[in-house]
Amino acid sequence: MPLRPVHLIIKALDHEAVGRFWAEALGWSAYSPGMTTYVGPAGGLVWPHPVFVGVDVVPVPEPKSATKNRVHLDLATNSPAHQAELVARLKALGATPAHVGQGDVPWTVLADPEGNEFCVLEPREVYRDTGPIAAVVIDCADPRVMARFWGEATDWALHEVTDDQAVLRSAKGVGPYLEFLRVPGAKTVPDRVHLDLLPYPGDDKAAEVARLRALGATDLDLGQGDVPWTCLTDPDGHEFCVLALS
Template structure:
């Protein structure tokens, strides 16, 4: 049994507008298969994408709180000129500068039109083959504990574990990294952005949920009601969902 991260779930007042922003930002396409707006590589809707981790923008009635999201995207660039051009283009699309206490760093911190923070990285060799999304980054208190949980929760390979960060990537060596960075502070508001995991075809979702709970995940009620997915939280309280296999 195994699970794979298939999309980043983003809550938004205007899901269509935020979806269009991310499609333009990444050079992908926005699809509206239902009430949500799914953003994935162009060429027609393929879900789950075999390589990319998509973005599913879900309409909600409440705006983002001023508190920094605990999960954000890092975008890859190939040169200093590309980084400068991408930052300028993103601002033209509606992104705004964000101060999360980063100080003087070589990357640029921005927020999408509804305030969700993300970073445009300086060129880094490690991200040269990830596609536009270099990494899905999660703030945490204990990267080693997150490596233990998430290393067993999903079928991605563990690349690095230190006191300051844990790094996973698809076992096939494609697509973005999943990184847990040691960060001060604790969770104070519900997550605005979270990961969605998917069992493989033929796998039993209920068995996967039970396996995750055995690893330390806890049940989560965010008012979802009767839905085909299951909401959970990891041992540090990061929310995530297990989707029904397609």
């Protein structure tokens, strides 16, 4: 059966500091299960979480480039006062204003302590039940192509697709949305942020990877060597990984 998005990878020079930032930003907890810092709901590490997409901050030796990330998080708020309070709190935690050509918009664009852009949205009814992460947003050339690929790759349901935007969400109607936005220009640098997918118990990872290749995924060599996960790119060139069931 299709795969499930289980967490969002953020690459960082200081994974512990960036992990602490995102734990505070989301009101979650930072866990250290190994060489990474995992951020998920408080109350103990649950992975994969049945509702939320976690954040796994992994150490890398290279800093973020000046190029805007093509994958980012949108954070939900429930009132104008909440939006203002969250923006102020994030700035106190080390976030900085980011300018990505957004102009005069009702949301606020910030960057985390290592420059990864994200948005604090004004209150929107559609995101009232998502939890702190409203959406994982991916820039792309053709949302319809991405909707076809990711709709087949995952078990998430398609909510909307136009020439400019495609929207998916868990078929259970819980957690964040996955949104693809049409933008000009092509991807030019490796993704600093990407999704990891996981098979369901009883499914065959190799068969799932083969299915993704048939859908248009391409193998990716990042120098990862002999690892239990498989690195791929989607039809727009975005990296993602298929994890192995433990």
